[in-house]
Amino acid sequence: MARQAYVSLGELISHALARLIEGVTHSPPYLWSQRWLRQRGVRGRGLVIGVPYLWSLLFFAIPFVIVLKIAFSETQLAMPPYAPLIEWLGEQALAIKLHFANFTFLLKDPLYTRAYMTSLEIASVSTVFCLLIGYPMAYGIARATPAWRNVLLMMVVLPFWTSFLLRVYAWIGLLRSNGVINNVLMALGIIDHPLVMLQTDFAVYIGIVYSYLPFMVLPLYANLEKMDLTLLEAAADLGCRPTRAFFRITLPLSMSGIIAGAMLVFIPAVGEFVIPSLLGGPDSLMIGKVLWNEFFNNRDWPVASAVAIAMLVLLVVPIMVFQYFQGRQMTAHR
Amino acid sequence: MANANPEKKIEPWNDPHATPYVRIERMTKKFGDFVAVNDVSLNIYQREIFCLLGGSGCGKTTLLRMLAGFEVPTSGTVFIDGEDMAGIPPYERPVNMMFQSYALFPHMTVEKQVGFGLEQEGLPRADIRKRVGDMLEIVKMTPYAKRKPHQLSGGQRQRVALARSLVKRPKLLLLDEPLGALDRKLREHTQFELVNIQERLGVTFVVVTHDQEESMTLASRIGVMNHGEIVQVGTPTDIYEYPNSRFVADFIGSVNMFEGRLIEDEPDHVRIESGELGGTFFIDHGVSAPPGGTVWVALRPEKIALSREAPLGNENRARATVKEIAYMGDLSIYLTQLTSGKIVRVTQPNTVRHPEDRITWDEQVYLHWHPSSGVVVTQ
């Protein structure tokens, strides 16, 4: 009934689409343009590759070059607030004024070094916690019966689809002085006065682990679900106890999932802004917050750019590690 | 098998005036350093069923894919009906392929699938409908026209795949392990059906398979492949009775191999002394082999007779002890051991029910065979 209608609608659409394509691909202007392009050595394949390529180059790669350029320029009270990098000095001569001061400023001011260190520290510790909580969860879901598995998976995916911002906001309500946790603890008589939890590094840790947990569970689950269970049966048959089998077989095999998940948490966590801004205090120094302040509050675009470049340099290796393992996960499907 | 009626027996490969329909000339395919197909040349004639036979990794599927246009040869050429196929993509070749997995489009009904190829040719609706209808009749799938692939069984899917590739009336049909996914009974039945359809439509088939029984049933000629090369080409009889190497002899059916030395080499007969046999072979035809060199004699199990009484003569015979007997219903397989220790496999048809004095385990028997039974192989 409804399904038939859906199916016939789908067929109708694909028929119409097919006929539309027929019309276009047999029309004179299309055929003419094909010939024109082919004469110039541009074949269909090249065009198809070209479209996302050009977009990514323009909107992803080139901006980084611009950031790099501006990191080397001077702050100016103008719009945009930076001095031009390349100037004409009369005829045919270009002067490129490289202003290294931004970078030396970063290195000299202890605020920045501390912020970088704190960010790396918080991100790493959070990643470890995500792993400690997320791995058993992913394992439990992967080994559950199919009926349960779907339900559990849905329950992990639901927070993932809910607003990141609002979920972080939820913790404000929980961690406040007159928030839920304090109220409950006081009502139970466990504490006398409220614990200070909000506006602390502790809150930032909780916020990051909480928000990024699904990012750890999902790739781990995908990896564990594909594992051949007969390997464990073979191990048991050869006299290996379950716990040992886990450490000698399951864990190593899930390594690429662990690394992909870890990178998926660590790298964005380093540059996280929302969580330290809402849950952290004025002295929770994370580099994302620093960059934001430099840009929006100080209007210092060159320094903000320098901060961004320094962050990129720190993260280049983890990003390459991620891409390598992500690629491995992709080809493992074949 | 392909040509049942002896009057109609055509053997274009023996006719010097016949032009091959498919000419493969020195085709090579390399994947990096790995040579999948090595300098293969082949002539395939119209209305043949040509089987490429070999184990996994021998290059047969790669060769097939090059004919279809899905792989570009590293070197060499393919001519189909006189046309050079270099640079011609699969959708422009007069060739169709039936895939091992059938590759049926999951979102189309049987009718749509079979008509897909005709739609690409731009035929009018009415024509397409008629041809699809006719083809479905031929493969006996008319009642299932509106079904989708997941609603069909394995054998039905195979017939749809066949219909889909034949409806375009291709000059050449390539089949990749067509019977692999079917169970034994269905396979036998489908083998005969395939041959019937081929004869009816007059299409040239090239079949890839690793199953030598399948190739013997289907093929008009077989090309045995090993490590990317064609080792022997011939009719099923040629391949079975006159293998040109140990590999081919061993690959097709079962065979007993005896190593020996040529002691007498005449144009009409040879004598081979074999330590393994513990005696001499007398072969009633001449062979070309270096004198005094090592040769092998291939003896098929069904060509050996078992008896309790000693046969006449002292050549082409041996004493043996029956070690194992396997009863297969239509025949029995005996594994017998010679005094040299070699195990010889003998098959005998079970022509009589419950013979009282059937040969049994541990009996001492004589093995003997006709002078024409042994095939001498030099490589």
Add this chain to the structure above:
Amino acid sequence: MQRRSFFVLTMLAFGFAFLYIPILSMIVFSFNVSKLVTVWGGFSTKWYAALFHDAQMLNSAQLSIKIASLNATGAVILGTVAGLVLARFGNFKGRTLLSGMTTAPLVMPEVITGLSLLLLFVAMEQAFGWPQGRGVTTITLAHITFSMAYVTVVVQSRLTTFDEALEEAAMDLGARPAKVFFVITLPIILPAIISGWLLAFTLSWDDLVITSFVSGPGSTTLPMLIFSKVRLGVSPDINALATILVSIVTVGIVASALWMQRQERIRQRDVQMALAANE
């Protein structure tokens, strides 16, 4: 593997509790009449009413939805092409660069992407005069750039599990590559594309950091509005908004799960019918 480990079960329970308690607390307190949010005063739905009368809230929601839809459509088109290219076009020149560029946004910190895109738009405005000012256009372009990465991954992963023999069979029957894509590949990977669309929509709808960098006066999206409110502390109408959102997502997920289960059951029935008929 039937013995379920006690440890694993406890971790599962703890993990899900951890995930859901904040969400549940938000929902509960959205019905709290007290403005103090976490101190229970009584049941009330007044905050929901307040939400629907808040013009600013409604406008920014509308803007967010508009941008998210444009973004999702654009991201799906570009991402599907990119996924197709990476999965099917083999090792072409520049493949590593394309692969890197399309998957890096998955992990890149948003402050970096946001800053870089803003600087690009400013430079473009200086050089070509377009885009003029920051607003819906710049936000949409920025969102497409990072959502595209997610769609690429989803589509690429679906295509690698897709049987290439189907595409080869279609080509063998005479269809040119473009036709094969639209008539064979696309209908079959459609579910992946739809989930890619939804993913891109959600990411855009919810984005704060990148949007803040590239937006201009008059283009305040919902997340920007929420952020400015919650910086100052809790706000009960935000709780109401959160509850509405969670409900929509829950209904969506449950509905799609039920629908997929039904499809699977019908399919199983068909397969069994086919097997039985051929006995």
